[in-house]
Amino acid sequence: MTHFEPVSLYLHIPFCTYRCSYCDFNTYTTLGDVQSEYADALSAEIAFVGQASGAKRPVRTIFFGGGTPSVMSLADLEKIMLSVNTHFDLHPSAEITLEANPETINQAYVNGLKSLEINRISFGAQSALSHDLAVLGREHNFQTVIDGVEMARTSGIHNLSIDLIYGVPGQTVQSIHQTLDAVLALDLPHLSLYCLTVEPGTPLHRDVNNGRIAHPDPDMAADQYDAVTERLAATDLEQYEISNWAKPGLESQHNLAYWYNAEYLGLGAGAHGHAGGVRYHIVRRPRTYIRRLTENGDQPTTYPLTPAVAENHPIDDSEEMADTIMMGLRLLKEGLSAKKFEARFGKSLQTVHGKTIQELIDLELLAWHNRSEENGPSLLLTEKGRFLSNQVFHRFI
Numbered sequence: 001m002t003h004f005e006p007v008s009l010y011l012h013i014p015f016c017t018y019r020c021s022y023c024d025f026n027t028y029t030t031l032g033d034v035q036s037e038y039a040d041a042l043s044a045e046i047a048f049v050g051q052a053s054g055a056k057r058p059v060r061t062i063f064f065g066g067g068t069p070s071v072m073s074l075a076d077l078e079k080i081m082l083s084v085n086t087h088f089d090l091h092p093s094a095e096i097t098l099e100a101n102p103e104t105i106n107q108a109y110v111n112g113l114k115s116l117e118i119n120r121i122s123f124g125a126q127s128a129l130s131h132d133l134a135v136l137g138r139e140h141n142f143q144t145v146i147d148g149v150e151m152a153r154t155s156g157i158h159n160l161s162i163d164l165i166y167g168v169p170g171q172t173v174q175s176i177h178q179t180l181d182a183v184l185a186l187d188l189p190h191l192s193l194y195c196l197t198v199e200p201g202t203p204l205h206r207d208v209n210n211g212r213i214a215h216p217d218p219d220m221a222a223d224q225y226d227a228v229t230e231r232l233a234a235t236d237l238e239q240y241e242i243s244n245w246a247k248p249g250l251e252s253q254h255n256l257a258y259w260y261n262a263e264y265l266g267l268g269a270g271a272h273g274h275a276g277g278v279r280y281h282i283v284r285r286p287r288t289y290i291r292r293l294t295e296n297g298d299q300p301t302t303y304p305l306t307p308a309v310a311e312n313h314p315i316d317d318s319e320e321m322a323d324t325i326m327m328g329l330r331l332l333k334e335g336l337s338a339k340k341f342e343a344r345f346g347k348s349l350q351t352v353h354g355k356t357i358q359e360l361i362d363l364e365l366l367a368w369h370n371r372s373e374e375n376g377p378s379l380l381l382t383e384k385g386r387f388l389s390n391q392v393f394h395r396f397i
């Protein structure tokens, strides 16, 4: 792969106004005073990696993730976008997504996003029900989501997504249907659904351990996932990935880059990246991140590394192949194309993993399908395989 291949940019914004009970992301609620310095550092990091690539590389997708990117001022977002436009070749129809917590935005802000060419908003809604939101420690209600969607549409941003969580203690099949009633009424083109995990060190972990909140019930979670899958199958949203549904043509282009195991530059505190034959991650703490970029301004770097990189390792063929298989199998419509795999690695899937694939087919966890003339036969998870996907993925490591 040359340095002129298109690349995706993940830009991490590690600031939130409060901490949700289940959250173990790299985000901070007390660093509001460094946001502007952080935007300068992120702009500098974009310049570093852009210059190190030796050419203005084409960019097809940008994703502002967090944290809560919508707490960033428009002036700071403008600085960051200016740096992208200066050091990369941003495609005119690039998908540019910003994650937003609905209670942090207003009409003027969303209009400002639109004028910065941000053309997709992903709302962190999680549930329409106040009980679930209270367990999750979220400080908004569903009316703020309804208002946010209307603001986005008024500004001219129509490519909208919503994040939901299932498996919340106290949530039932009936209550997730209530959330779906409210969400489907918004007629959004994209929806993501994630299972709650109780991460060590979070307030939710403490509350579950001391009995204040019930343990999540995995059987109930499985029933809820089934209910959502069945309900959405009767709508115009297609399940194109294990956790994602979209109207045809409105799949997340940025996330597809991950599932194709394509190159992406992760920039910002704690971000992970995969480009130039290297996997790396950036230092986690925002103040350290800012210092690294301001004190090492003239340090030469080798693409895709910058002075803020904490660790990196070269990716060998077997890691790249395993990642490509595991990510590709997440795609439920498209699957993993044998033809594309061979074109990428110069070896057939059969040669590399024929025995494992046959065993998984015999167990009815995988099956071959002809989904497109262009891509030839593709390997897909069966319905049974979707429930056991982690076990399937592990067989390829």
Ligand code: SF4
Residues within 6 Å of the ligand: 015, 016, 018, 019, 020, 023, 024, 025, 027, 066, 067, 068, 101, 124
């Ligand atoms: S808004 Fe997201 S990143 Fe921020 S605390 Fe909540 S879950 Fe974590």
